[in-house]
Structures are given as C-alpha cells and as structure tokens.
Amino acid sequence: MLLKNTVLSLLFAVVAFSCSQEKKLPFLGPKTVNATGDTVYHQIPDFQFLNQDSVLVSQKDIEGKVYVADFFFTTCPTICPKMKTQMLRIYERYKERDEVRIISHSIDPDFDNTSVLHDYATRLQVKAPKWNLLTGDKAAIYKLGQKSYMVSAQEDPNEAGGFVHSGAFILVDKNRHVRGIYDGTVETEVNHLLEDMEVLLKE
Amino acid sequence: MKKLAPILIAFFFFSCSSKEEITQQQYSVEGMALYKTHCENCHQADGAGLRDLYPSIQQTKLSPEALACLFKNGKKGNGFMPANAKLQALDIAELVTYMREKWGGKKQIYPVDSVKMALQNCR
Numbered sequence: 471m472l473l474k475n476t477v478l479s480l481l482f483a484v485v486a487f488s489c490s491q492e493k494k495l496p497f498l499g500p501k502t503v504n505a506t507g508d509t510v511y512h513q514i515p516d517f518q519f520l521n522q523d524s525v526l527v528s529q530k531d532i533e534g535k536v537y538v539a540d541f542f543f544t545t546c547p548t549i550c551p552k553m554k555t556q557m558l559r560i561y562e563r564y565k566e567r568d569e570v571r572i573i574s575h576s577i578d579p580d581f582d583n584t585s586v587l588h589d590y591a592t593r594l595q596v597k598a599p600k601w602n603l604l605t606g607d608k609a610a611i612y613k614l615g616q617k618s619y620m621v622s623a624q625e626d627p628n629e630a631g632g633f634v635h636s637g638a639f640i641l642v643d644k645n646r647h648v649r650g651i652y653d654g655t656v657e658t659e660v661n662h663l664l665e666d667m668e669v670l671l672k673e
Numbered sequence: 674m675k676k677l678a679p680i681l682i683a684f685f686f687f688s689c690s691s692k693e694e695i696t697q698q699q700y701s702v703e704g705m706a707l708y709k710t711h712c713e714n715c716h717q718a719d720g721a722g723l724r725d726l727y728p729s730i731q732q733t734k735l736s737p738e739a740l741a742c743l744f745k746n747g748k749k750g751n752g753f754m755p756a757n758a759k760l761q762a763l764d765i766a767e768l769v770t771y772m773r774e775k776w777g778g779k780k781q782i783y784p785v786d787s788v789k790m791a792l793q794n795c796r
Contacts, residue, residue, distance in 0.1 A: 551727065
C-alpha cells in the first residue's frame with residue numbers, strides 16, 4: 471500500500487512537472503560529435519549576399535537574432551505570393567522587435583538583381599534590415615538552400631516559372647541553428663511558427 | 674385550351690431562361706475553380722490584391738476582350754503578369770463570367786465565340 475502510494479505520487483509528480491515544463495524546440499539537421507565529445511548541432515554557415523538596397527548582408531547582420539528564411543523569386547506565379555502573404559504576418563508582428571529578422575533568398579538571381587528586388591520590396595512595403603531580400607551567386611544560393619536550410623531550390627524548365635522550390639519557412643535561432651521548418655503557404659502552419667518564435671526569443 | 678396557352682408560354686419562357694441561368698451558373702462555378710488555381714495566389718480570394726505588389730481586380734476597368742488577352746499572353750515589364758498559354762477559350766470564358774458576376778454584379782455569360790474573336794485581335 472505504501473509502495474503503491476509512493477508510485478502514485480511519483481507518477482503525479484512526473485505528470486505535473488512535464489506539464490509545467492516550457493516548450494522546447496528540437497535542433498534540426500545532421501549532428502556531429504567533436505573531439506571533446508560534445509554534440510555539435512547543424513549550423514547555417516557564413517554567407518554574403520546583396521540585399522534590395524545593394525548593401526552586403528552576411529551572417530554578422532543576424533548575429534544574436536532569431537530569423538525566418540525562405541526561398542522565392544519575384545516572377546513566381548505559384549506559391550510565392552501565398553508565402554509572402556504569410557511572411558507579411560511575421561513582418562508586421564515583429565516590426566518593432568529588433569531581435570527578429572526575415573531573409574528571403576531569390577533563386578532567380580539572373581533576373582532578380584538588386585533593382586528588381588528594390589522595386590519588389592517597395593511595392594510589398596517592407597524594409598531592410600528587418601526584411602532582407604537577397605540575391606547573389608546562383609550556385610551559392612542553391613547550395614545554401616539544399617545543404618544548410620534543407621529545402622529544395624533549383625532550376626526546372628518544366629515547372630511553372632522555371633524553378634522548383636519548396637514553400638518552406640525555416641526558423642533559425644540566435645546561434646544559427648535550424649529549429650523549425652514550416653509550410654509557408656498554410657496559415658495554420660505559420661501560426662505554429664509564431665508560437666515557436668516566442669519560445670526561441672525566450673532562450 | 675385557351676387557358677392553357679399562357680401557361681404553356683410561361684412554361685417555355687421560364688424553362689428557357691432557367692436553362693440559360695444553369696449554363697451561366699456552370700460557367701461561374703468552373704470559373705471560380707479556375708480563379709482559385711490561376712489567379713488567387715496573387716490577387717487573393719477576395720480580389721483585393723496584395724499591397725502594391727499585386728493590383729486589386731475588384732474595380733478593374735478592363736473590357737472582357739482585354740481580360741482574355743491578358744490571361745492568355747500575360748503582361749511584360751512593369752506590373753509583370755505571367756502568361757498562361759495553356760488556358761483554352763472555354764476556360765477564359767468561364768473565368769470572365771465568374772469575375773464579372775463576382776465583382777461586376779453582371780450575371781451574364783461571356784461566350785466562347787467572343788473569347789476566340791478577342792484572342793485573334795490581341796495587340
């Protein structure tokens with residue numbers, strides 16, 4: 471009887487603690503173990519691209535920031551507009567909070583030069599550095615998308631608009647670790663992202 | 674028999690107009706589906722567009738003929754809109770019918786023949 475009570479109260483404690491525990495987000499991507507035996511989480515590598523104001527943007531500009539990344543191109547007739555509608559929600563919500571940033575990589579840098587991106591940003595009524603629209607070396611962009619953000623991004627003449635790319639929003643923490651991937655074309659998915667953003671901001 | 678005539682006439686009249694109405698509704702329903710597939714991503718479900726990026730189409734001043742050409746050939750340069758060469762005349766007729774019912778308050782079919790003619794005269 472005593473044992474039963476102990477077990478019961480233990481169980482109760484476990485349940486109570488698990489409930490009160492704050493939500494934690496996983497670290498996504500391949501992990502490695504370094505020489506000292508510590509787990510090293512997948513990290514977005516250094517990068518350098520031009521934004522809509524022709525300013526060079528690199529990892530230094532997002533140091534200590536939580537940010538959302540996506541891949542798009544300005545003449546995209548399919549999912550990009552839906553993604554931009556949803557990204558605007560994030561933009562408007564965190565407009566006044568400097569620790570949140572948005573990075574949209576163009577996957578059609580041949581067409582999307584800085585002046586095209588500038589025009590696009592103006593018409594979307596968004597500004598850098600809160601929302602950076604980036605262009606640059608095509609191979610570097612595709613590699614970053616596929617290897618680092620783990621999303622598909624490449625040319626495909628069979629696809630409407632000429633490119634295949636995922637509609638993913640990638641949530642990255644203050645140390646450049648990928649902590650969540652969401653479908654940026656679906657409102658409810660983006661609701662989850664907004665919840666998870668709060669978790670990361672408290673970390 | 675004399676009493677029956679007006680009833681018969683009324684019957685024909687109604688069956689005719691309702692047949693037209695049914696076709697109009699069919700066009701409109703198909704047009705709505707096409708709108709969802711080809712237009713809604715940018716111009717939104719309510720046609721309001723997205724800020725200055727995609728224009729609102731609620732108050733468009735474009736004629737049905739101009740719309741037909743725009744859908745098929747797109748628009749180049751400033752205010753770019755992708756062409757959709759795969760759209761058939763019937764698709765365009767249905768789209769225009771849907772759009773002018775929804776935003777123009779005009780319940781009237783835009784006929785396939787008119788689309789074909791308009792497409793021949795695109796500038």
